Amino acid sequence: MSKKKKTIEELLEEALLPEEEQPYEVPENWIWVKFDSVIKTSSNRASAIKQKDYEEQGRIPVIDQGMQLISGYTNNQENEYTGELPVIVFGDHTRFLKWIDFSFAQGADGTKLLKPLKHFYPKYFYYLLKIINLPNKGYSRHFKYLRASVLPIPPLNEQKRIVEKVERLLDKIEEAKQLIEEAKETFELRRAAILDKAFRGELGTNDETEESMTDVVGINKVISTGEALFKIPDNWIVASFNSVISISSGNALTKKNMNENGNIPVFGGNGVTGMHDESNVDDETIVVGRVGFYCGSVHKTPKSAWVTDNAFKVSFSENIFDKMYLYWHLKNLNLNRFSNSSAQPVISGKTLKPVQVLIPPLKEQRRIANKVEVLINKLKAQQQLIQTTIENTERVNQSILSQAFRGELGTNDPSEEKAIELLKEVLQEQVK
Incomplete structure (x- = not known):
């Protein structure tokens, strides 16, 4: 027995959101509808590609729920999406949304294909879905939360005007962000330039009348005076790492031994990795990461700190080194280049032994450290300003989208036919 088709009135009642349940007020010629009444969902598992089968190159791009627009490729035509384009791809686990208007193959894991019903403007829904605040449930599925959402719908021409204005505004913001990112990239170059000048004696702080540290260090430990891998001031000396610096591994300390409520920071190869109740360091110490991704970081x-066995503790004579000078010097030496090339990089004390260390007069070390601190802090302030600007542009993006879907972009025409007439036209297709 065939199922009786619903009347247009019944479909309207199911689709429309009662006024008392509407999240906020929209223009009079708009309507609020339930997600399922205007968007259809598909997920063709038969042709979807598993991640292990992605290829690095190919004719057909693979679209999945990952952060990148294209996650891989395939040459298998049987996997190519044959439905109507464009579609909106939603990552059920990741919550990412992608606008796809080109031939593609669907990734298998957690990929939902969304498309508004005929007569609606698809890209309006893409931008609309981007502002829906979904809860973050980790790697759990999120589509049920998206499906439970309600959507403000304007007349068709207003949908198109909104998309046009939103894209125009977002393009301008994207141009600004690109300029900001380019400026951001120069910071690392400027930081490197500061340190390079500092350890070539080119900061304008050196006093050539000050005696070298040869007698303090011991002439038998000096490799050269005034020469290193590059030209340095005549009253600087060069010594090997192991002749003036000693290192020792920190203590084995697992997360089980840590205490989140402790007040002593635990330092590993990548800086603070946890908290503890008691210290195994009673004074400020320089730490060098010796294992893993942060190998060589300083x-x-x-x-009052704890140092794990993922790091070296650096010891030296204060008659030879100013602590902050040595800190910046070690950072500038890029110690990571002395690690092995295995999958798990490791620096051994042995590989550091012949590394050349620059030793200016002690007063000059302090001047260098102070000037580097001033210059780096200025750079950090500029970086923070850039970061704040980037965060502000993201807020502007959200503000534009929020205004768009409240009818506040100044594009709405009250004289246009109401959106409910458009909805009736869409639903009429279902009762034919």
């Missing part, structure tokens, strides 16, 4: 602990 940090300075505060008084």
Whole structure:
């Protein structure tokens, strides 16, 4: 027995959101509808590609729920999406949304294909879905939350005007963001330039009348004076790492031994990795990461800290080195280049032994450290300003989209036919 088709009135009642349930007020010629009444969902598992089968190159791009627009490729024509374009791809686990208007193959894991019903403007719904605030449930599925959402719908021409204005405004913001990102990229170059000048004696702080540290260090430990891998001031000396610096591994300390409520920071190869109740360091210490991704990174602990065995503790004579000078010098040496090339990089004390260390007069070390601190802090302030600007542009993006779907972009024409007439036209297709 065939199922009786619903009347247009019944479909309207199911689709429309009662006035008392509407999240906010929209123009009079708009309507609020339930997600399922205007968007259809598909997910063709038969032709979807598993991640292990992605290829690095191919004729057909693979679209999945990952952060990148295109996650891989395939040459298998049987996997190519044969439905009508464009579609909106939603990541059920990741919550990412993608606008796809080109031939593609669907990734298998957590990929939903969304498309508004005929007569609606698809890209309006793409931008509309981007502002829906879905809860973050980790790697759980999120489509049920999207499906439970309600949507403000304007007349068709207003949908098109909104998209046109939103894209025009977002393009301008994207141009500004690109300029900001380019400026951001220069910061690392400027930071490197500061340190390079500092350890070539080119900061304008050196006093050539000050005696070298040869007698303090011991002439038998000096590799050269005034020469290194590059030209340095005549009253600087060069010594090997192991002759003036000693290192020792930190203590084995697992997360089980840490205490989140402790007040002593635990330093590993990548800086603070947890908290503890008691210290194994009683004074400020320079720490060098010796294992893993942060191998060669340099940090300075505060008084009262713990150092794990993922890092070296650096020891030296204060008659030879100013602590902050040595800290910046070690950062500039890029110690990571002395690690092995295995999948798990490791720096051994042995590989550091022959590394050349620059030793200016002690007063010059302090001047260098102070000037580097001033210059780096100025750079950090500029970086923070850039970061704040980037965050502000993201807020502007959201503000534009929020205004768009409240009818506040100044594009709405009250004289246009009401959106409910458009909805009736769409639903009429279902009762034919």
